[in-house]
Amino acid sequence: xxxxxxxxxGELGKKAAGxxxxxxxxxxxxxxxxxxxxxxxxxxxELIKLHQEESxxxxxxxxxxxxxxxxLAATHPQSYRAYMQENLFDHINLPAGHTHVPTGDAADxxxxxxxxxxxxxxxxxIDIQVLGIGNNGHIGFNEPGSSVESTTRVVQLTESTxxxxxxxxASIEEVPTQAISMGIKTILGAKKVVLLASGETKAExxxxxxEGEATADVPASLLQHHPDVTVIVDEAAASQLT
Ligand code: F6R
Numbered sequence: 001x002x003x004x005x006x007x008x009x010g011e012l013g014k015k016a017a018g019x020x021x022x023x024x025x026x027x028x029x030x031x032x033x034x035x036x037x038x039x040x041x042x043x044x045x046e047l048i049k050l051h052q053e054e055s056x057x058x059x060x061x062x063x064x065x066x067x068x069x070x071x072l073a074a075t076h077p078q079s080y081r082a083y084m085q086e087n088l089f090d091h092i093n094l095p096a097g098h099t100h101v102p103t104g105d106a107a108d109x110x111x112x113x114x115x116x117x118x119x120x121x122x123x124x125x126i127d128i129q130v131l132g133i134g135n136n137g138h139i140g141f142n143e144p145g146s147s148v149e150s151t152t153r154v155v156q157l158t159e160s161t162x163x164x165x166x167x168x169x170a171s172i173e174e175v176p177t178q179a180i181s182m183g184i185k186t187i188l189g190a191k192k193v194v195l196l197a198s199g200e201t202k203a204e205x206x207x208x209x210x211e212g213e214a215t216a217d218v219p220a221s222l223l224q225h226h227p228d229v230t231v232i233v234d235e236a237a238a239s240q241l242t
Contacts, residue, residue, distance in 0.1 A: 001210060001229040005238045009198045012234050013042025016130065016196055019230065021050050023128045023192075024061055031120075032063040033129030033187075034088075035140075036080045039196050040130060044088040051092045062098035064120055066131070066140040066187075070154060070178035072104045078168050079104060102152070102180035113152040113180055120152075120186065129190035133197050136160045137205045137218035141181035144217050148225070150183030184222055193229040195220065197237040206233055207240040 006012050020043070023030050034040070050056040065080055074081040081101040089099055100119060106112035120126060131139050136158060142150060143158045157165075157177055166172040187193065197206050209220040210231065216222065223229045 001223060001226075001231050003210065004230060004232045006232060006234055008234050008236075009042055012039075012196055012198050012232055013044075013046045015232050016040070016043040016194060017046030017050060019194055019232075020047060020128060020130065021054075021056050024056055024058060027127065028057065028060040030061045030127045031123050031125065032061060033126040033182075033190050034063050034065045034084065035130050035132050035196075036065065036067070036083045036087075037132045039132040039198055041087055043130070043196065047088065048091040056092075058092045058094040061094055062123055063094060063100060064116075064123070064126060064182075065099075065101040066129075067179050067181040068102040068104040069176035070104050070109065070180060071176050074101070074103070074105075078174075104176075104180060109154050109180065113154065116152045116180070116182075117186065120182075120189075126190035128192045128194060129187055131187070131193060131195040131220075133195060133202055133205050133209065133220050134161055135164055135201055135205055137208055137220045139184070139187060139195070139220045139223070141179040142184050142187075142219045144219060146184055146216055146219050148184050148188070148216065148222055151185050152180065152182050155179055155181050184219060188222070188226050190226075191228065193223060193226055195223065195229065195231045197231070197233045199234070200236045200239060202233075202237040203240040206231070206237050207242075211242060
């Protein structure tokens, strides 16, 4: 895995946006794999700037998000669809029909997961997948113990993830306990992976991912099996690396 250490969150966003923009420029029909959460917000801000100031053109690109909470409609303010609209899609020229986020309130969740996998395949696979990392080493919502063979499915969120995400909800009771998430196999199927981490709370997970053995106990460490992974971390997230 290639490691890039940048000074702080601002630099992280710029570096990551630059990598994604290069992909869009070299392949206008790029299939982007996208993440939500606090970490990529700065990257999305920079991508919007690149679109506005340097005319980065997303008109032929498409996107697949990693995950969505089960039970939340797309219109729910805490849904990942709403997050994507607010932080990126409403500000660039990526056609609405080219964006994909799992439908968290689908009547048939199993069917939704199967069709999501099919849609990724039919799009030709993901060219560049952006990831964050959970304090417990999760990627997407693949919590510790997730199989390397897992594909898009309904997953149970751990207490640690529910606690970490409670900051976006009025109370912890409102945080959904399940999500639809791409699997480890889906993520490893992307041609390139860029994982971002910022802040000291991620330092241990970053160390285990890069310096520990590849194990399902730390799902991000399974990225060691992928041939093209770039990890971009700020100094705080790199603070436990030897
Ligand atoms: C989000 C996702 C999660 C987050 C992770 C880190 O789509 O799949 O794996 O990337 O929980 O979240 P933040 O960036 O909020 O620390």
